[in-house]
Amino acid sequence: MTEDIGLFEAIFSQRAIRKLKPDPVSDEFVHKLIEAATKAPSGGNREPWAFVVVRDEAAKQKIGAWYLQAWNAIYGQIDPDDGPLPASLGRVYGAAKHLAHHLSEVPVMIIVCLRGAPPAGSSHAAGAYGSIYPAVQNLLLAARGLGLGASLTTLHKMHEQDVKALLGIPESVETIALVPVGHPIGRYGPTTRRPVEEVTHFERWDDTKT
Numbered sequence: 001m002t003e004d005i006g007l008f009e010a011i012f013s014q015r016a017i018r019k020l021k022p023d024p025v026s027d028e029f030v031h032k033l034i035e036a037a038t039k040a041p042s043g044g045n046r047e048p049w050a051f052v053v054v055r056d057e058a059a060k061q062k063i064g065a066w067y068l069q070a071w072n073a074i075y076g077q078i079d080p081d082d083g084p085l086p087a088s089l090g091r092v093y094g095a096a097k098h099l100a101h102h103l104s105e106v107p108v109m110i111i112v113c114l115r116g117a118p119p120a121g122s123s124h125a126a127g128a129y130g131s132i133y134p135a136v137q138n139l140l141l142a143a144r145g146l147g148l149g150a151s152l153t154t155l156h157k158m159h160e161q162d163v164k165a166l167l168g169i170p171e172s173v174e175t176i177a178l179v180p181v182g183h184p185i186g187r188y189g190p191t192t193r194r195p196v197e198e199v200t201h202f203e204r205w206d207d208t209k210t
């Protein structure tokens, strides 16, 4: 295990690390990440999560190819040489593109799943999906704590049925996030976010804030 870092240091420096070394991630680390994820809250304390750990080269190749197809379908037309990207995308574009082209090379993918996915349009959807994302965030923070790199990705969902068939995931289970994990290339945060003053409304909504 690595040296413990403080909670706030982890929160303030956890960011999407998309460039990863091919070196393996130990079973012990993967176990710790999932254990941290399972400490998250969930609606009715139902713990609706399940985690599929993928290290198999052939499976990673297939998932990586589907992910790249999704990337190309959504972002393939963007050429940064044509002019500046929107600020929010500009910060992540290069690294996200790198991940799209190298996803199959990451040492391990952790696919966070929701058991008992709600039917489309169900009023339970917010509670169901909201019961998975805290677990994903715990997993990301735990990765930061262990000195690992990780990011929350969802592009594989354009091939949800293919991914589920490949991994034998039952119909009633939905994949929510694919978290590539590895030893990081590059540094952690600090994360850049809008300041507290800009996003906080005291007592009532302040229309001067966007």
Ligand SMILES: Cc1cc2nc3c(=O)[nH]c(=O)nc-3n(C[C@H](O)[C@H](O)[C@H](O)COP(=O)(O)O)c2cc1C
Pocket: 014, 015, 016, 017, 018, 092, 096, 099, 151, 152, 153, 154, 155, 156, 191, 192
């Ligand atoms: C719901 C959701 C879906 C996301 N999907 C992807 C994705 O498919 N691929 C990717 O590279 N990053 C994805 N991200 C990561 C965001 O781009 C990232 O959290 C954001 O840019 C902030 O990055 P930072 O923490 O490094 O500052 C997703 C994040 C969220 C919350």
